Amino acid sequence: MIQKLVDKIKKTHAPICVGLDPMPEYIPQHLLKQAFSEYGETLAGMAEAIWQYNKAIIDAVYDLIPSVKPQIAMYEQFGVEGIKTFQKTIDYCHEKDLIVIGDVKRGDIGSTSAAYAAGHLGKVKVGSQICTAFDEDFATVNPYLGTDGVQPFLDVCKQEKKGIFVLVKTSNPSSGEFQDRIIDGRPLYEWVGEKVAQWGEAYMEGAYSCVGAVVGATYPEMGKILRKIMPKSFLLVPGYGAQGGKGSDLAHFFNSDGLGAIVNSSRGIIAAYRQEVYQKYGSERFAEAARAATEAMIQDIDGALRAAK
């Protein structure tokens, strides 16, 4: 799957993913009104509004980008109905040939991680049948439990040609509380980065490994070091735009081949219509605003990569 991601990035010149994190306050009133009139102000009503919102955005941007990253929490908060929309969103993205990075941040003891890996990336056995559940292409994984919590994901990646991104240095303000603590002269995130490189060695597809890492755009200096520690890992870079990262901060997250990173923007794209610069679209034309913001993001990052050459 990492090779497919590389191919699609080369084709689109867009090393980005659009974060499908549909926070309720981003959803335009007319979509909420329509969904509530059909399903009531219920979890099912909200799930329908999220689905219509996602679908319009996917339709507006799918030809520009290689991948999307739905954040499962934004669906899971609405229970079973929300999870139905998460599944519908994945399936629809696959219809549009988008690579789906499930931002699930799962991770547990071995047998439990095996269940997460099967449900999100692999297959499950039901009697004599083999079924798929969520079937994302990549998932994000939390490393706190160590190798035996990650190995089941690696096994499924190999079998199904999927991939993972392991949390190494996250984009949030307090990420340093544990991740930056110094162990034998180096911060914890570097030790996790070393492990990611090691875990990934046996799972190569072309020049890159199926095992990538999450490294926040908000920490460009650390990104520069982590880029070198994990030369064969793709870095999934959240925190661009709304969280503070800019294209010019991001050049060092990439390798000299112009690859090796995929930058996520969520709010900055899906809620672009709420920004002053896109206000001419208004909330009715939110999907067009998302397309304009996607084009601007691609130019910003492509420009930064050219300037860095």
Place this chain on the structure above:
Amino acid sequence: MIQKLVDKIKKTHAPICVGLDPMPEYIPQHLLKQAFSEYGETLAGMAEAIWQYNKAIIDAVYDLIPSVKPQIAMYEQFGVEGIKTFQKTIDYCHEKDLIVIGDVKRGDIGSTSAAYAAGHLGKVKVGSQICTAFDEDFATVNPYLGTDGVQPFLDVCKQEKKGIFVLVKTSNPSSGEFQDRIIDGRPLYEWVGEKVAQWGEAYMEGAYSCVGAVVGATYPEMGKILRKIMPKSFLLVPGYGAQGGKGSDLAHFFNSDGLGAIVNSSRGIIAAYRQEVYQKYGSERFAEAARAATEAMIQDIDGALRAAK
């Protein structure tokens, strides 16, 4: 909620929770056959089998214990249908007045953790309505992202009188890979334990805090130290029984008041009928075997606590 847990432990003399981790290989053939005949060998069929399995076990043990701990991965692997059974299981446990510890190990950046906290422990706003989704009583939380990934759970705990257990030292073999690394002379898990104590200070109910910690039964020496670092936190102790922990290893996880820990057993209870000692029950009477195993576990731990006095 921690006070309710204390009250129920005192009433039942059972500082335990039964782990509702219905791995497919535990489910007796007759339940699978019945569910598949109704729904086919589909995700819905497996979800129905899990539900019937859970329901029988809950019916057999609910009067003996204060709490259950469903591991969401075992449901999530079967997609939307599995999540429906997760929800039904929570609701049914609440009907039986059991405290439900959602073993979800979620944790993300602030705004995303807020969504998880709302969906699992709190309420969500839908138009003018306030709805609940999963509505567990406690959730397990991963600390890798630091304070701002935990704070939204604390806010919901305060508002809804719920609680969390933060992963400190997990029960799996490779937990030490990062958790045991030495930072300023002390292992990472102790630093996380210090944070748990600090996070919990402002969220007290009686003698205990709403902020507990996960500490594996498989590491009793570390449990002894962590008990002292977090005197006001309940420790959720997985790894008893099948993972290797014994009652006599567990005395130091408790405070001198005989409280402060809750020991989980999953396989050892729900799949007891597969053990030699309970084979007289056979797979048809799996729920009776679960009850017998629950009684034995309570005696083992109660005995260890008495011996330690």
